Amino acid sequence: xxxxxxxxxxxxxxxxxxxxxxxxxxxxxxxxxxxxxxxxxxxxxxxxxxxxxxxxxxxxxxxxxxxxxxxxxxxxxxxxxxxxxxxxxxxxxxxxxxxxxxxxxxxxxxxxxxxxxxxxxxxxxxxxxxxxxxxxxxxxxxxxxxxxxxxxxxxxxxxxxxxxxxxxxxxxxxxxxxxxxxxxxxxxxxxxxxxxxxxxxxxxxxxxxxxxxxxxxxxxxxxxxxxxxxxxxxxxxxxxxxxxxxxxxxxxxxxxxxxxxxxxxxxxxxxxxxxxxxxxxxxxxxxxxxxxxxxxxxxxxxxxxxxxxxxxxxxxxxxxxxxxxxxxxxxxxxxxxxxxxxxxxxxxxxxxxxxxxxxxxxxxxxxxxxxxxxxxxxxxxxxxxxxxxxxxxxxxxxxxxxxxxxxxxxxxxxxxxxx
Numbered sequence: 001x002x003x004x005x006x007x008x009x010x011x012x013x014x015x016x017x018x019x020x021x022x023x024x025x026x027x028x029x030x031x032x033x034x035x036x037x038x039x040x041x042x043x044x045x046x047x048x049x050x051x052x053x054x055x056x057x058x059x060x061x062x063x064x065x066x067x068x069x070x071x072x073x074x075x076x077x078x079x080x081x082x083x084x085x086x087x088x089x090x091x092x093x094x095x096x097x098x099x100x101x102x103x104x105x106x107x108x109x110x111x112x113x114x115x116x117x118x119x120x121x122x123x124x125x126x127x128x129x130x131x132x133x134x135x136x137x138x139x140x141x142x143x144x145x146x147x148x149x150x151x152x153x154x155x156x157x158x159x160x161x162x163x164x165x166x167x168x169x170x171x172x173x174x175x176x177x178x179x180x181x182x183x184x185x186x187x188x189x190x191x192x193x194x195x196x197x198x199x200x201x202x203x204x205x206x207x208x209x210x211x212x213x214x215x216x217x218x219x220x221x222x223x224x225x226x227x228x229x230x231x232x233x234x235x236x237x238x239x240x241x242x243x244x245x246x247x248x249x250x251x252x253x254x255x256x257x258x259x260x261x262x263x264x265x266x267x268x269x270x271x272x273x274x275x276x277x278x279x280x281x282x283x284x285x286x287x288x289x290x291x292x293x294x295x296x297x298x299x300x301x302x303x304x305x306x307x308x309x310x311x312x313x314x315x316x317x318x319x320x321x322x323x324x325x326x327x328x329x330x331x332x333x334x335x336x337x338x339x340x341x342x343x344x345x346x347x348x349x350x351x352x353x354x355x356x357x358x359x360x361x362x363x364x365x366x367x368x369x370x371x372x373x374x375x376x377x378x379x380x381x382x383x384x385x386x387x388x389x390x391x392x393x394x395x396x397x398x399x400x401x402x403x404x405x406x407x408x409x410x411x412x413x414x415x416x417x418x419x
Contacts, residue, residue, distance in 0.1 A: 002027045004062040010275055011268035013055055015193045015221040018203065023216045026187060027064070031116060034059050034188040035180050037069035037123070037173075039079060041087070043101030044242035047254075048232040051220055051269055052191055053109055059190075061272065065116045067186055068106050070099050072124030074173060080166040081153035081194045095124075105241045108306055119184060123176050130175070142208040143171055143201075151197035170201045177202030181215060190218045223269065226261035241306060247337045248307045252315035255299035256292075260285050263294040271301040325407075327383030332400040339405060344415040352393035352418070354379070354386065363406055363414050373408060380407040 002024045008014050017023055026032055036056045038049055045053075056066045075095045078087035090098075099122060110118035130139075148154060148170065154162065177199070180186035189199050199217035206213045223231045232239055239254050240246040246254075258266055264282045267273060273281075281294040303312045318338050321329045330338065345361035355370045357363075358379070364370035373379050374389045381397050382405050397404050404416045 004059065004064075007058065007062075007275075008055070012265065013051070013058075013220050013269065014218065016196055016217075016219045018200070018217045023188070023218065026214065026216065027062075031064055032059075032188055033065045033067055033119075033180075033184055033186045034190060035067035035069055035177075035184075035186045036190050037071055037074075037176065038102065039071035039075035040095050040098030040102055041075060041078075041090070043098045044240045044245055045102055045105055046232060046238040046240045046246075047270075048223070048238070050241070051223060053106070054270060055190055055220055057109055058272070060111060060116060060118065063116055066110055066118040067180060067184055068110065068118060068120045069176060069180070070102055070106075070120065070122050072096065072099050072122040073127030074123055074169060074176070075099075076124075077165055077169050077172060079169050079173075079198070080157050080162055081169075081197065086161075086163060086166055101242065105306075121180070121184075123172075123179075126179050127172060127175065135171075139171055139175060139205070139209075142205055143174075147204065148201075151201070153194065153197040170198050171205070173198040174202040174205035177215070178206045178209065181206060181213060187214055188216045188218065190220065193219045193222050195219060226259060226265075243307060243311070248303060248311035249315040249318045249334070249337050250340065251307065252299050252303045252312065253319070255302055256295050256319070258295055258298065260289050260294075263298055267294060267298050267301075271298065271305075273297070273301065325380065325383040327405055332402075335399060335405060339413060339415055342413040342415055344417060346417050346419060348419045354381075354391040354393060355389060357393055357416060358406070358408075361406075361414065361416055363408055363416075378409050381405075383407070 004027055005014070005020070005024055034056060036052045038045060038053075053068070056068070060066045072095055075090065075098070076092065078089065080086070103120060106118070106120055112118045112120075148167070149158075151170065154167070154170070157166070177186070177189055189202060191199060196217075196219050199219065203213075203215055203217060206215060225231050238246075239251060243251075255266070264278065264285060267278050267281060281297055284291065284293045300312060303315060314334075318330060318334050321327065322338055327335060345363070347357050347361055349356055349360060354374060355367055358370040358373070359365075359367050364373055371389045374387055374391075377385050377387050379386050381393075382399065393404060395401075398418065399405070402417060406414045406416055408414070
């Protein structure tokens with residue numbers, strides 16, 4: 001087996017391969033062009049999309065050439081694979097804008113510079129040139145209906161309903177594989193496990209149209225967490241690669257907060273650390289879990305890779321300031337970023353006595369409890385302990401003329417806004 005496949009197996013990346021022996025031989029004997037695609041359903045990818053593209057980057061690290069396909073054409077149709085219902089169709093303008101957003105992210109993931117530099121293509125460029133007659137005569141006649149119906153991705157939708165538009169998606173993706181094989185000598189496609197039917201359809205279409213081709217496919221398992229919860233989401237939604245959607249601080253914190261049960265798996269999938277270092281971090285999880293070395297390394301590596309060292313530095317500065325309770329060291333934008341997901345309450349009274357604020361915003365359950373909390377040193381205003389029960393919230397306590405960060409106890413943060 002090739003060294004690359006050994007590395008992918010160590011990382012738990014391989015789910016299915018069309019022919020392991022032929023793939024291993026192909027990767028050993030030549031520089032292979034390999035493609036992975038994504039439809040631009042939004043102007044950013046989220047981390048649920050990331051592993052196939054990081055896997056494609058691993059191929060580049062071993063000397064092969066990545067071809068990144070953005071589905072400006074297929075995105076206008078929508079992939080039905082294992083979706084409960086049909087996607088809402090986007091306009092051509094929306095899709096074009098989304099392509100531009102995702103392209104910027106691909107430029108961070110891949111090296112486009114040298115002899116095995118990545119190539120970025122948009123399938124709109126060739127799919128838009130195919131007429132209906134050509135689609136039916138040149139491609140449709142090579143796709144048996146019973147072959148299409150045998151695909152799991154299609155079968156799962158037959159009972160709930162699938163439109164002819166979505167039904168043709170597999171053929172369009174098969175056309176992509178054939179086009180890339182002819183124009184860029186692409187010999188392999190990789191994708192998530194839900195793409196197995198689309199990948200094998202491409203191989204079958206090429207076989208029927210061109211005869212035997214030296215082409216293969218590989219899929220990656222669905223990423224799950226040890227507790228069974230969906231990976232890549234928080235209470236506030238997806239973790240996006242776009243820093244405007246998910247700030248580098250939020251991104252960093254997401255990885256820093258991974259459980260001991262998941263962190264080694266994610267180090268293998270999401271970083272380019274070597275086997276020896278990963279195994280040393282795995283031992284640290286067992287021997288000294290309180291140090292959370294593996295989580296810190298995971299957060300550092302992936303934040304730097306996708307957002308750069310400056311963004312990592314800012315994320316670490318925010319985290320350290322919050323750990324020490326020094327909120328006033330942060331800018332108001334950093335505070336808003338750090339406390340985006342904490343409970344927010346609005347105080348509508350005019351007399352901003354601290355006791356009233358705590359009770360009216362339900363931070364403390366009663367006036368008696370509020371006084372006790374203040375007297376006992378359990379209340380912090382913007383990171384500073386406040387023990388004066390007669391304290392009145394003033395301008396110095398209101399950040400950006402808009403809000404105050406109140407902490408009750410060790411970790412219960414609240415944002416108080418004022419009317």
